[in-house]
Amino acid sequence: KQEVTQIPAALSVPEGENLVLNCSFTDSAIYNLQWFRQDPGKGLTSLLLIQSSQREQTSGRLNASLDKSSGRSTLYIAASQPGDSATYLCAVRNTNAGKSTFGDGTTLTVKP
Amino acid sequence: EPEVTQTPSHQVTQMGQEVILRCVPISNHLYFYWYRQILGQKVEFLVSFYNNEISEKSEIFDDQFSVERPDGSNFTLKIRSTKLEDSAMYFCAGQDGRSYEQYFGPGTRLTVT
Numbered sequence: 645k646q647e648v649t650q651i652p653a654a655l656s657v658p659e660g661e662n663l664v665l666n667c668s669f670t671d672s673a674i675y676n677l678q679w680f681r682q683d684p685g686k687g688l689t690s691l692l693l694i695q696s697s698q699r700e701q702t703s704g705r706l707n708a709s710l711d712k713s714s715g716r717s718t719l720y721i722a723a724s725q726p727g728d729s730a731t732y733l734c735a736v737r738n739t740n741a742g743k744s745t746f747g748d749g750t751t752l753t754v755k756p
Numbered sequence: 757e758p759e760v761t762q763t764p765s766h767q768v769t770q771m772g773q774e775v776i777l778r779c780v781p782i783s784n785h786l787y788f789y790w791y792r793q794i795l796g797q798k799v800e801f802l803v804s805f806y807n808n809e810i811s812e813k814s815e816i817f818d819d820q821f822s823v824e825r826p827d828g829s830n831f832t833l834k835i836r837s838t839k840l841e842d843s844a845m846y847f848c849a850g851q852d853g854r855s856y857e858q859y860f861g862p863g864t865r866l867t868v869t
Contacts, residue, residue: 675856678858744799744801746800
């Protein structure tokens with residue numbers, strides 16, 4: 645059974661700092677991994693999707709990496725802004741149309 | 757840009773009542789999903805749906821739950837007899853057939869009293 649863990653649970657940083665969020669998963673036979681952002685009381689916004697054959701994906705100030713063999717992914721946020729404050733969720737899929745297994749999320753606060 | 761929509765945004769119901777949560781997925785998506793998130797907990801998978809059939813379901817998705825695609829656009833989740841523990845945010849999602857990226861709706865907050 646796939647289990648996903650995210651560390652840290654919460655992170656507070658000053659504006660402008662670069663930061664790394666971590667995601668680990670127990671079953672390395674994944675199909676893809678997707679990072680989401682969730683604002684309080686809202687839905688999930690897709691940030692980046694990494695296929696199992698890829699090592700990293702970039703979108704603007706975000707960079708996600710994947711090390712399938714060690715069961716880890718990181719989300720790097722450069723030059724953080726107060727608008728980046730949200731909960732970041734990692735979701736892993738083991739088949740191409742199967743369910744996503746989510747971590748608990750990391751709640752990020754960026755202070756002005 | 758196309759979006760997944762869900763109605764209602766908030767539903768309050770009494771224990772034992774039936775509720776139907778509605779979703780309009782992005783039109784070219786073929787795989788659809790329902791997830792739920794109890795306050796303060798992880799997002800949990802409920803069911804996936806493809807070609808008018810359930811393709812996978814979790815242990816949460818018992819006989820009280822059902823899904824339908826009554827027409828070409830809507831996708832519904834029905835809970836026959838709600839319990840207090842069904843109170844949660846329910847998310848509908850669809851999958852892009854080329855990128856396999858999942859797109860989520862804004863959710864329906866279900867409160868069972």
